[in-house]
Amino acid sequence: MVTWLGTDAHGLGHPPDLRLIVPALASWAAALVALAVPAWAAWSLAGAMALAAAVVFLGGRPSVLLGEAPLTTIVAALVCAATVTAVAGLHVHRTMTSAAVAATERGGEVEFRAVATVDPRSRAGVPRPGRAEWVVPARTVWVRVDGELRASRASVVVLASGADWSGLLPGQEFTARGGFLAAEDEPLTAALVPVRGPPEEVAEPGRLQAFAGGVRAALREAASELPRPERGLLPALIVGDTSELREETAEDFRATGMTHLLTVSGANLAILTGFVLAVARWARAPTWCSVSGGAVMIWLFVLVCRPEPSVVRAAFMGSLGLLALATGRAHAGLGALGVTVVGVLFVAPGLATSFGFALSALATAGILLLVPGWSHAWSARMPRPVAEALAVAVAAHVSVAPVLVLLSGEVSWVAVPANVLAAPVVALVTVAGSVLTALASVWPGAAAFLVHLPGLGVSWIAVVAKVGARVPYGALPWRSDVAGALLLAALVAVFLLTRGRARRVLAAVTVAVLLLGVSARCLPGGWPPKGWALVSCDVGQGDALALSVGPGEAVVFDTGEDPEPVDGCLERLGIREVPLLVLSHDHSDHVDGASGVLRHRRVPAALAPAGFEDTAVGRLLVAEGVQLLTAERGQTLKVGPWTLRVLWPRPGYVGTVNDTSVVVRADGTHLSALLTGDIEVPAQGELLRGPDAALLEVTVLNTPHHGSGTQDPAFLAATRARVSVTSVGADNPYGHPAPFTQNILERVAPVNARTDRDGDVAVLDDPVRVVSRGPAPDR
Numbered sequence: 001m002v003t004w005l006g007t008d009a010h011g012l013g014h015p016p017d018l019r020l021i022v023p024a025l026a027s028w029a030a031a032l033v034a035l036a037v038p039a040w041a042a043w044s045l046a047g048a049m050a051l052a053a054a055v056v057f058l059g060g061r062p063s064v065l066l067g068e069a070p071l072t073t074i075v076a077a078l079v080c081a082a083t084v085t086a087v088a089g090l091h092v093h094r095t096m097t098s099a100a101v102a103a104t105e106r107g108g109e110v111e112f113r114a115v116a117t118v119d120p121r122s123r124a125g126v127p128r129p130g131r132a133e134w135v136v137p138a139r140t141v142w143v144r145v146d147g148e149l150r151a152s153r154a155s156v157v158v159l160a161s162g163a164d165w166s167g168l169l170p171g172q173e174f175t176a177r178g179g180f181l182a183a184e185d186e187p188l189t190a191a192l193v194p195v196r197g198p199p200e201e202v203a204e205p206g207r208l209q210a211f212a213g214g215v216r217a218a219l220r221e222a223a224s225e226l227p228r229p230e231r232g233l234l235p236a237l238i239v240g241d242t243s244e245l246r247e248e249t250a251e252d253f254r255a256t257g258m259t260h261l262l263t264v265s266g267a268n269l270a271i272l273t274g275f276v277l278a279v280a281r282w283a284r285a286p287t288w289c290s291v292s293g294g295a296v297m298i299w300l301f302v303l304v305c306r307p308e309p310s311v312v313r314a315a316f317m318g319s320l321g322l323l324a325l326a327t328g329r330a331h332a333g334l335g336a337l338g339v340t341v342v343g344v345l346f347v348a349p350g351l352a353t354s355f356g357f358a359l360s361a362l363a364t365a366g367i368l369l370l371v372p373g374w375s376h377a378w379s380a381r382m383p384r385p386v387a388e389a390l391a392v393a394v395a396a397h398v399s400v401a402p403v404l405v406l407l408s409g410e411v412s413w414v415a416v417p418a419n420v421l422a423a424p425v426v427a428l429v430t431v432a433g434s435v436l437t438a439l440a441s442v443w444p445g446a447a448a449f450l451v452h453l454p455g456l457g458v459s460w461i462a463v464v465a466k467v468g469a470r471v472p473y474g475a476l477p478w479r480s481d482v483a484g485a486l487l488l489a490a491l492v493a494v495f496l497l498t499r500g501r502a503r504r505v506l507a508a509v510t511v512a513v514l515l516l517g518v519s520a521r522c523l524p525g526g527w528p529p530k531g532w533a534l535v536s537c538d539v540g541q542g543d544a545l546a547l548s549v550g551p552g553e554a555v556v557f558d559t560g561e562d563p564e565p566v567d568g569c570l571e572r573l574g575i576r577e578v579p580l581l582v583l584s585h586d587h588s589d590h591v592d593g594a595s596g597v598l599r600h601r602r603v604p605a606a607l608a609p610a611g612f613e614d615t616a617v618g619r620l621l622v623a624e625g626v627q628l629l630t631a632e633r634g635q636t637l638k639v640g641p642w643t644l645r646v647l648w649p650r651p652g653y654v655g656t657v658n659d660t661s662v663v664v665r666a667d668g669t670h671l672s673a674l675l676t677g678d679i680e681v682p683a684q685g686e687l688l689r690g691p692d693a694a695l696l697e698v699t700v701l702n703t704p705h706h707g708s709g710t711q712d713p714a715f716l717a718a719t720r721a722r723v724s725v726t727s728v729g730a731d732n733p734y735g736h737p738a739p740f741t742q743n744i745l746e747r748v749a750p751v752n753a754r755t756d757r758d759g760d761v762a763v764l765d766d767p768v769r770v771v772s773r774g775p776a777p778d779r
Contacts, residue, residue: 020338021365022073023080027342030081031352034088035187039096042089046082053078080342088349092187098154099143100190103180106145112193113175113201114138114156116168118306119216123159124247125562126592126616132159132194134166140190141173143180154190157183164198170306171209174199188350212304216241218440219433222447226455233262233458234451237426238433240264240305247563248599249462254408255475256468257397257415258422260363261461263356264305269314271430273297304437308356312348316340334368337361355407359400366399367392370496393419398496402489409480411488418468422461429457470600528573529771532762533668534700537569538755538775541729541736542589544569545675545702547666549640552576556597557664557675557702561589563596569760570597572773580639581606581626583617584661584677591617598624607631609649609662631662633692643667647692648683658705659683665692670765671699674719678705684715693718700725700763703745707737707754716744723763723770724749730756730775 030049034042057075095101103110120136127133136158143152158165158176168174178195205213216239223234223244232244240263242250253259273294280290302315341361344351351357371391378387397415405411432454440447468474478484498506528535537544539560546554546569554575559566570578581603583591594617597603605627612618613628621628635646648663649655661677674696679687684704687696701721704711706728724745728736737745737754745752751770753761758772 018334019073020076020335020342022338023077024338024341026077026081027084027345028352030085031088031345031349034085034349035092035353039089039093042085042092046086046089049078049082049085053082084342084345084349087346088352091349095154095188095190098140098190099145099150099152100140100154100156100180101182102145102150103143104182104191107179109177109179111144111175111177112152112180113141113173114158115141115173116170117155118170118308119213119241119243120160120165120168122166122243126588126594126620127161128588128592128616131161133161134159136160136165136168152190155188156180156191156193157189159192159194160199162198168199168202169205169209169213171206173201173203175201208303212306215239215304215437215441218444218447219437220244221444222436222440222451223455225448225451226458229462230455230458233462234429234433234454236262237429237458237461238264238268238437240308240311247595249465251564251599252462252465252469255412255414256418256465257404257412258418258461258465258468260359260396260400261422261426263308264301264311268305268430269298269301269311271427272301272434275431312344312351312357314360316344334365337364337368355403358403362399362403363396366395370395370398389423390416390420393423398492401492402485405478405488406480406482406485408475409478409484410475411478412475414468414471414474418464421464425457425460429454429461432457466600527760527773529762529764531764531766532573532771533671533765534673534763535569535573536702536725536727536753536755536761537566538759538761538773539565539569539593539727541706541732541734542593543584543677543702543706543727544593545673545725545727546570546573546575547639547642547668547673549579549642553579553640555580555582555639555642555644555666557582558584558590558677559593559597561592563593563599565596566593567596567599570601572760576601578603579605580637580644581621582631582644582662582664582675583608583612584663584675585609585657586612586615586617587657587678590677591615594620598626605629607637607644607646607662609660641669645692645695647695648679648687650686650690653683653686655682656680663687665695665698668765671763671768673700673702673763674698674721675702676704680705680708680710681712684712688712688715688718699723699768701749702727703737703741705736706732706734707741707745708734709738709740711738711741711744713744716741716748719748721749722768723751723753725761725763726752726754728754728756732756 030045033045053075056071056078100112103112115138117137117139120134123132123135138156138158140152140154140156142149144150158178160176176195176197176199178193180191180193183189183192216235219235219239220241220243223231225231226234229246229249232242232246232249235241235243236245242262245262250262253262276293276297277290280293298315302311305311344357371388374391374395375384375388378391393416397419401411436447436451436454439450478488495503495506533548535546537546537560539562542560543558544560544566545557547557548554552574554570554573556570556578559581578597578601581594581597583594583606585591586609603624603626606621607629608618608631610630613622618628631646633646633648633650637644643666645665645667646662647665649660653660658678658680659682661679661683663677663679664675666673666675687693696715696718697720699722701716701719701724703724703726707726726737726745742752753770753772755761757775759775760773762771762773764771
């Protein structure tokens with residue numbers, strides 16, 4: 001039985017022992033089902049599986065086709081799945097019957113006390129009034145419902161603003177007031193709780209958590225001596241602290257399949273425990289000393305890096321490895337992974353839905369299954385260290401690809417070479433950075449000086465990610481749903497299971513299809529159309545336009561709300577330099593995507609309304625070295641073939657933020673455009689009656705305020721536009737564009753384009769015509 005459990009070592013020539021993987025997969029599937037059904041259904045299912053296990057155990061008989069080991073495997077799978085299902089049902093029941101859920105049904109603000117479970121993390125995007133800055137995962141202690149103080153141990157997510165929230169450490173209790181809102185599709189999260197004001201009655205952190213928090217803070221302080229992005233990357237790579245990591249850098253790592261480096265996991269722990277064991281072996285220390293040192297390293301690793309899903313899996317599996325070392329038996333890797341998955345799901349079945357846990361477990365399985373054979377075969381054609389590094393990168397990426405496609409909607413071919421280039425440096429950075437972390441806690445001055453050593457390695461990793469992210473067509477689009485993931489998994493499985501000529505044929509066909517796909521995207525007649533002068537980017541409910549200045553250059557007017565769509569639009573246009581960025585007004589749907597424009601592009605100057613330097617986006621631009629120019633009526637700027645004239649707002653005008661939008665007339669070689677921001681009836685009326693009324697007649701009209709109903713018909717008619725372009729989000733809740741506005745535009749302009757139905761819209765000159773890219777495939 002001990003041999004069957006996989007605790008004895010198997011030679012490299014033996015097939016992998018997959019028997020413990022079956023209970024692990026059964027437990028994982030059972031947890032997913034149990035979390036999706038009511039508690040009573042989960043318990044009923046658990047009882048049925050327990051009964052089936054008893055029947056198989058008592059009545060099953062080995063046969064020629066079904067021996068003793070398969071019968072034991074079936075029993076183990078049923079018992080593990082039944083246990084996980086029962087535990088998951090208990091968690092769901094405790095959540096659904098908690099006072100936190102009762103507060104969501106009651107409505108209104110209530111007082112509660114909770115304990116932070118992990119470090120607060122800043123929300124992505126630009127901070128705005130009324131939008132929470134911090135996400136604080138917590139567990140309630142009590143909730144006051146209908147005046148009654150009710151004990152409650154339920155997971156909640158607190159959404160808060162203010163610097164006082166950023167300093168909370170795991171284990172610290174606090175009191176606050178907020179409205180409890182139901183958490184959609186999160187069976188073990190009782191509520192989302194937006195709160196106002198700082199936390200009250202904050203308890204002192206425990207000694208261990210205070211120690212861990214101090215270690216993380218000391219590392220951040222030492223890393224502050226490095227330039228960006230290294231100062232944010234070093235803490236992320238060493239302890240998983242992404243608080244100083246720029247969104248642009250995180251996107252580079254995502255695009256190159258290197259996100260796993262920003263989430264400390266088994267690789268980090270393997271490097272650190274391996275280093276400890278190597279030192280112990282070099283010092284000829286006894287086995288108990290090696291095991292103790294490894295155990296201390298695992299404990300410190302979990303404490304400082306926090307019990308994230310990948311950290312928990314790594315710590316559990318590392319502990320099994322130390323146990324095998326202490327008992328004198330080398331454990332089978334896949335057996336240990338199976339025990340790890342089952343054990344973790346016994347304690348925390350909610351991790352079954354965690355992408356981090358899935359990526360960590362699948363990457364480990366892929367490395368254990370594929371690397372030994374691949375590295376042995378490839379070492380005949382290349383140096384063994386190169387073969388091993390290549391095998392690890394390919395195995396890890398292939399095994400997690402079906403899950404990654406759910407997150408990104410694309411399959412990256414850049415990921416493997418990028419990870420191969422980064423892998424040799426990661427181990428050095430991990431060891432040197434960990435030593436630096438310990439030093440920073442006791443001797444900050446020395447750490448601030450020595451931080452540049454691991455900083456060199458971090459710089460290399462950052463360069464690999466940045467260059468990889470800029471490779472044209474480095475990722476191919478793919479369905480981002482379950483069907484897409486299953487299709488990709490099936491293709492991977494077929495490729496791995498085929499041998500000889502069949503595999504070579506399949507590989508050749510795959511490469512041919514990929515090359516044809518990339519070639520089709522690069523052929524003339526695709527996107528962008530040759531000779532485009534203006535493009536209205538499809539950024540959803542927002543505005544973003546580009547005026548072509550020359551090859552690879554464009555003036556950009558507004559950026560939309562999300563950095564990704566505007567970055568994607570400019571990437572498709574091949575824009576690498578933005579001589580001038582024009583921002584009409586400080587509304588999120590017009591300026592919050594500015595970081596997407598800045599990504600890998602040179603932006604020397606930005607034109608914005610007066611006082612824009614005091615806004616969140618203004619501060620971002622200044623921090624990135626962008627010169628802020630104040631827009632003034634009568635101002636004229638010459639950028640390439642375009643003459644830009646600021647027509648609005650007039651000096652001293654007082655109105656709504658929409659009506660103070662910067663309005664620009666752009667005159668190119670053969671066409672002109674009126675870029676209007678969100679101006680409404682009052683501003684439109686003044687423009688119509690003002691000294692620049694004669695300048696309103698243009699070739700292209702960027703419809704004001706996404707085509708809302710707050711339009712002056714005379715203003716729209718005065719533009720005499722040949723083309724109107726309305727930038728609007730599909731199925732937006734505002735009813736844009738309004739039928740009233742649409743009717744006017746159809747009478748004014750012969751061609752009326754909309755980004756919600758046409759996607760990116762290009763206007764070409766000489767002669768003037770319109771070409772649309774088409775809406776996104778998911779519409």
